Amino acid sequence: MTAVATATVTLDAGRSTRATAARITALGKRFGERTVLDGTDLEIGAGEIVALVGRSGSGKSTLLRILGGLDTASRGEVSVEGRPTIVFQEARLIPWQPVVRNVALGRPKPRNRRADEQAARDLLAEVGLAGRADAWPLTLSGGEAQRAALARALVAEPTLLLLDEPFGALDALTRRTMHELLLGLHEQRAFGVLLVTHDVLEAITLADRVLVLDEGRIAAEVTVDLPRPRAAGAPAVAEYAERLLTLLGVTH
Structure with missing residues (x-):
């Protein structure tokens, strides 16, 4: 009989004093015969904003729910410092x-x-x-x-704020206001952030790093080396967006 590996999840309810807000190692998640996450590795620094993009069904929300304790993994390790x-x-x-x-x-x-x-x-x-x-x-x-x-x-x-497309249903002006609000609160409180989004411009506008999830693993990582605030229509932002769209397999 083959042993079934299970995920080890560690939560420290105290305030984090370390440089890492969360870390997952070799994370796997299956729904029946379907593998959603397959050996996924991810680290979020304390005070870092990380955006996660990928096609629909790539496992973005599943990964976020596991980090938030709302779902369990099939294997691997999950460590969240703080709350x-x-x-x-x-x-x-x-x-x-x-x-x-x-x-x-x-x-x-x-x-x-x-x-x-x-x-x-x-x-x-x-x-x-x-x-x-x-x-x-x-x-x-x-x-x-x-x-x-x-x-x-x-x-x-919280030491880690998990955002599952929270601005997706808002109009453009309200979304921009929410972006500014989030960045202002983040600057004051310095919590780590994992943002799941389908909007590459939103990811570039907000994140320090953008990760592309594909076939259950982090397929690419893009560090956004731009000062804030970042205007969605700026040429530098457009260059990052083009790069991400290419990584996502979107062609013009």
Whole structure:
């Protein structure tokens, strides 16, 4: 009988003092007979923004969910220093709770309702939603809902923020505003980021490194050596986009 290898996952709930936010080694994931991840290696530095791109079905979201503890791997090792939190494409707010209570739910160790709500209100102020703290989620615009979801993730004081196409459903102007907000919060808090996206311009605008996932492995890595802010229409950004599209097999 062939032994089935399993993944070893290590989570350190304390604040990270190391230079690495997360590391995966020889990660494998199967769904029945289908192999999604096959010996994937990845390291995210503390305070680094890494974007992950690839064709649909290449395993990007699966990798992110494993890092966030929402899925298990079939084999390999996963190590996350500190606390990971996730923001999805849908805000996933509870409609029968006001915005402030939705954000307070992100607290990893609830103290008491007053303290949790105060922490939530502080975060809502940081993301520009101080005046919407007591609103109901269904009254929020798409951009406001994603700001609330981001606040809920950050109220946990994560060392690793996992973003699964959180800006994909937003209009261009709102998306640009969210990019600026994310970069501002990242500069203040210096958490590691893994951004899953189909948008190569978004990846180049935000990330320090862009990784291409193909056939279950990291097939290419592109370091984005450009100062921020990066305008999507700048010639240097266009050159990086052309390079990434070529790596993704997109031809003109």
